[in-house]
Amino acid sequence: MPEIRLKKTEIRAENESRILKSAERIFARHGFRGSSMRMIADDASIPKANIHYYFSSKEKLYRRVVERIFTVWLEAAASFETSNDPHAALHSYISEKMEISRLYPDGSKVWANEVIHGAPIIHDFLTSALEDWTNSRIVAMRRWIEEGKIRDVEPRWILYMIWATTQHYADFAHQIETLNDDKALSINQWQQARDTVFDIIWAGLEPKD
Amino acid sequence: MPEIRLKKTEIRAENESRILKSAERIFARHGFRGSSMRMIADDASIPKANIHYYFSSKEKLYRRVVERIFTVWLEAAASFETSNDPHAALHSYISEKMEISRLYPDGSKVWANEVIHGAPIIHDFLTSALEDWTNSRIVAMRRWIEEGKIRDVEPRWILYMIWATTQHYADFAHQIETLNDDKALSINQWQQARDTVFDIIWAGLEPKD
DNA sequence: GTCTATAGATTGATAGAC
DNA sequence: GTCTATCAATCTATAGAC
Incomplete structure (x- = not known):
């Protein structure tokens, strides 16, 4: 049959x-x-x-939800190219992360919630894929520093800054909307926010002449 | 008696x-x-x-906890002077916020948790004290822009960037420790992170000559 | 002010008819 | 594969002895 x-x-x-x-x-x-x-x-x-x-079980359902979220995260992670153009790599990565916050805020919130509480269920994600990816990008950024393509700044603080700032627009959306006359950000506001995030970070990394 | x-x-x-x-x-x-x-x-x-x-009740206990957290937040808020020296005001505010993340991470986590879930219990804090404070700082930053003391950047995206980045070190402490060989950040690392956060943001605001 | 016992409600999970 | 009924565990909250 x-x-x-x-x-x-x-x-x-x-x-x-x-x-x-x-x-x-x-x-x-x-x-x-x-x-x-x-x-x-x-x-x-x-x-x-x-x-x-x-x-x-409830826990298995929850884990499946987190796996889905991690898949989306991996796609954004791929946009952080370790090529030798930091400007393009960071612009692409930050834009992608902001798009994820705009389009899939729920996934970001579940992830944040889980990490805040000590990642009791997804700890293995942190110590495998996330740790490998982070270390590879730190190596790439260190090379950019040696080649004089960005300033001498500890790469991990930059990564945390990118994660924090972009994910904030999803995780703290309620607070942001409250401070925006109880309205969701418009497309123009999202673009402006995204450009500002990149401009500020790049201004801090761009080599001084 | x-x-x-x-x-x-x-x-x-x-x-x-x-x-x-x-x-x-x-x-x-x-x-x-x-x-x-x-x-x-x-x-x-x-x-x-x-x-x-x-x-x-449990809910009243929770509210008392959040009130305590809000008191700490207000103290940091006061360190953001609306004087006419943006460099000093931002340095003081960012340093204070990083100290709060280092010393009272639990309070930051409770606040984050609450906002992520739509602030069902503390919504009045957002629409009163936080909104008033935010608007007053936006006015001050607009004045700095007019006076040419910082670049022309929408103030609210800067505020969100400061909140996101500083609070990330408390809220995502578990992830940060996992990526730091399962060790809490040392005093030196905290100082370096704090300085980097300020340097990057200030580099994006400092007027170009 | 302390603490045991328990009420009353909700939850995750399952059995079993369809 | 669907769905009602229900069990066993857990939770908030309170009553009442000390």
């Missing part, structure tokens, strides 16, 4: 996707413990028991 | 202080919903029922 099995696979894919999307939104808004399976089920318009049918 | 009343007052002050300190640590580590009154009671070595005796 190949037809029936195909259909079941499609139903599974469709439902899993709907649940993951709702879970990301609910976890972002209420945190892991503050989110109940019932809230996620209601948001996805799927009976609560079915969430357990597709994802055996 | 003035003696007995005095002693009771002292006991109350002592116990309330112990509970608030434990609550801040537990809330920072596990979030509001992830923290139970039992965890806070155990951390403070005080019977669970007594927490309810001193603070009528």
